[in-house]
Amino acid sequence: MSDKPEKFIDENGLRLDGRRIDEIRPMKMEIGVLSRADGSCYLEWGKNKVLAAVYGPRELHPRRLQKADSVLIRYRYNMAAFSVEDRIRPGPSRRSIEISKVSREAFEPVVLTHLYPGAVIDVFAEVLQADAGTRTAAINAASVALADAGIPMKGLVSACAVGKVDGQLVLDLNKPEDNYGDADIPMAMTSDGEISLIQMDGDVTQEEFKQAIEMCKEGCRQILEIQKETLRNKFTKLDDVEISDDEEDVDVSALVESTLDSSEDEDDMEASAEQEEDETGIVEDEESESAPEDDEEEDPDSAESGSDLEDVEPVEDLEESFTDVDEEDVPEDEDDVENA
Ligand code: UDP
Numbered sequence: 555m556s557d558k559p560e561k562f563i564d565e566n567g568l569r570l571d572g573r574r575i576d577e578i579r580p581m582k583m584e585i586g587v588l589s590r591a592d593g594s595c596y597l598e599w600g601k602n603k604v605l606a607a608v609y610g611p612r613e614l615h616p617r618r619l620q621k622a623d624s625v626l627i628r629y630r631y632n633m634a635a636f637s638v639e640d641r642i643r644p645g646p647s648r649r650s651i652e653i654s655k656v657s658r659e660a661f662e663p664v665v666l667t668h669l670y671p672g673a674v675i676d677v678f679a680e681v682l683q684a685d686a687g688t689r690t691a692a693i694n695a696a697s698v699a700l701a702d703a704g705i706p707m708k709g710l711v712s713a714c715a716v717g718k719v720d721g722q723l724v725l726d727l728n729k730p731e732d733n734y735g736d737a738d739i740p741m742a743m744t745s746d747g748e749i750s751l752i753q754m755d756g757d758v759t760q761e762e763f764k765q766a767i768e769m770c771k772e773g774c775r776q777i778l779e780i781q782k783e784t785l786r787n788k789f790t791k792l793d794d795v796e797i798s799d800d801e802e803d804v805d806v807s808a809l810v811e812s813t814l815d816s817s818e819d820e821d822d823m824e825a826s827a828e829q830e831e832d833e834t835g836i837v838e839d840e841e842s843e844s845a846p847e848d849d850e851e852e853d854p855d856s857a858e859s860g861s862d863l864e865d866v867e868p869v870e871d872l873e874e875s876f877t878d879v880d881e882e883d884v885p886e887d888e889d890d891v892e893n894a
Contacts, residue, residue, distance in 0.1 A: 556730065558730070558733075558734040559730055559734070561720060562719035562720045562724075562730070562731060562734075562735070563575065563719065563720045563722060563724075569719075569724060569728070569731070570728065570730055570731075571600075571728050573726075573728075575722055575723065575724045575725065576724075576725045576769060576772065576773075577725065577726070578599075578714065578725060578726040578773050578776055578777065579599055579600030579687075579726055579728070580599075580600065581597065581598070581599045581600075581694075581777065581780050582597070582598050582780075583595055583596065583597045583598075583694075583695065583698055583780060583781065583784040584596045584784070585698055585699070585702045585784055585785065585788050586702060586788060587605070588605075588607050591607040591608060591609055591699070591703070592608055592609055592610060592702075592703035592704070593607070593608040593699040593700060593701065593702030593703025593704070593705070594606060594607045594608065594699050594702060595695040595696070595698040595699040595702060595784070596695070597691055597694060597695035597698075599687065599691045599694070600685055600686075600687070600726075600728065601683060601685035601729075602681070602683060602684060602685050602686075602687060602688055602691045603681075603682040603683035604679060604680065604681050604682065604688065604691045604692050604695045605679075605680045605682060605695070606677065606678065606679045606680075606692065606695035606696040606698070606699040607677075607678045607680075607699060608675065608676065608677050608678075608696070608699045608700050608702070608703040608705065609675070609676040609678075609703075610625075610673060610674055610675040610676055610703070610705075611625055611670040611673040611674065611675050611705070612673060612674060612675075612676075613672070613673060613674075614626055614672060614673055614674035619674075620671075620672040620673075620674075621671065621672065622671055622672065623668060623671050624667035624668050624670075624671055625665070625667045625668075625669070625670035625671065625672075625673045625674065625675055626673070626674045626675070627658050627661060627662065627665060627667070627674075627675050627677065628658070628674055628675070628676045628677065629654050629655075629657050629658035629661070629677045629679070629696070630654050630676075630677070630678050630679065631650050631653040631654045631657055631679045631681070631688075631689065631692050632646075632650060632678070632679065632680050632681065633650065633681040633684055633688065634680060634681060634682050636682075637681045637682055637683050637684045637688075638684045653689045653692075656689075656751050656753065657679070657689060657692060657693050657696070657742075657751070658677075659750070659751065660693055660711055660713070660742040660750040660751035661677075661693075661696070661697070661700070661707075661711055661750070662750070663708075663744060663748065663750050664707045664708045664709055664710070664711055664744055664750070665700070665705060665706070665707050666706040666707065666708070669706055675700075675703075675705060677696050677699070677700065679692035679693075679695060679696050685728070685729050686715075686727050686728055686729040686731070686732035686733075687714075687715050687726060687727060687732070687740070689713070689740055690713035690714050690715055690740050690741075690742070691713075693711060693712075693713035693742050693751070694711075694712060694713055694777055694781065697710045697711045697712065697781060698710070698781050698784055698785060701781075701785055702785070702788070708744070708745075709744055709745035709746065710744075710745055710778060710781050710782070711742050711743070711744055711745075711750060712742065712743055712745070712774035712775075712777040712778045712781060713740065713741065713742035713743070713751065713774065713777070714726055714740075714741065714770050714773035714774050714777060715727050715732075715738055715739060715740040715741065715770075716739045716741070716766040716767075716769050716770045716773075717731055717732065717735045717736075717737050717738045717739065717756075718735055718736040718737040718756065718758055718762065719731050719734075719735040719736065721736075723758075723762060723765055723766055723769055725769050725770070725772075725773045726773060735756065736756050736757060736758075737754065737755065737756030737757060737758045737762075738754070738755040738756055739752065739753065739754045739755075739756075739758070739763075739766050739770070740752075740753050741753075741767070741770045741774070742774075743770070743771065743774040745778055747771055747774075749767070
């Protein structure tokens with residue numbers, strides 16, 4: 555670890571990395587970087603490199619963890635063993651468990667959790683390279699990954715830290731400021747400026763605390779613009795979808811749907827093919843139970859083929875069988891109902 559610098563801010567008001575006290579580090583983001591995730595985002599912020607992946611909403615197992623009235627958000631913050639100078643021991647630590655918890659809570663005010671009762675949304679934030687401010691970097695990336703996954707949210711969450719060095723508040727701490735500064739206050743905010751995460755390490759006065767919040771608000775506002783721009787870029791790449799100048803004409807849900815459909819990977823398609831096969835199997839079983847005599851008339855060739863899909867009746871045959879049901883069975887059923 556490098557030694558404590560004598561001064562953090564020079565006579566021109568610039569910090570060790572040349573930034574002004576209220577300036578954030580350069581940030582860039584890319585979305586849709588993982589084909590197997592429902593949403594993903596890779597973020598570089600200064601020397602931090604973070605990858606966020608979102609899976610879901612999907613069914614939650616074991617079922618006892620399901621929430622009857624809302625979706626469960628699971629958030630895992632993890633630092634790769636190679637992300638810092640001294641190798642980090644793999645696996646959860648007190649620090650990573652705490653960061654995962656507070657980060658999950660930072661999203662709870664914005665995600666429309668009531669829409670998916672019993673389901674789970676998994677958010678993974680992997681820090682590949684750490685240089686102070688990784689929890690806030692992970693939240694910024696996770697926020698965009700959630701939007702990329704099409705998770706309904708009231709808005710994005712943006713995060714940034716404010717600290718104190720040389721008796722002055724500074725925005726978005728770099729590594730020496732984080733290590734040797736007098737205070738570190740990471741915060742996350744909704745797009746309305748509501749604070750959904752605030753932590754504090756060190757000492758500040760009440761007045762400084764209020765100033766820190768205002769400073770952070772401005773930082774988060776700038777980050778929100780980068781997040782929105784990243785998302786906008788993705789959707790404007792969908793050349794086939796024409797976006798009208800008139801906002802009322804834009805069907806946003808169709809836009810998101812079409813994006814999600816096109817990003818479906820092979821696994822999803824295989825899974826739906828398997829599901830189709832299963833459903834076919836169920837129909838067959840029901841038929842064989844209700845009409846055992848049909849089994850004798852079954853074409854032996856198709857039975858030998860072993861493929862459920864080949865056994866599916868052509869559409870016209872199905873239509874015929876439904877017509878039969880309409881003509882013969884329904885009146886009896888109606889009688890039954892009346893008798894009951
Ligand atoms: N850090 C480290 N080893 C650790 C934890 C953190 O070297 O086990 C470094 C890392 O660069 C991190 C910085 O210390 O970004 C500040 O860590 P902190 O716990 O304040 O969290 P962060 O600011 O990254 O959210």
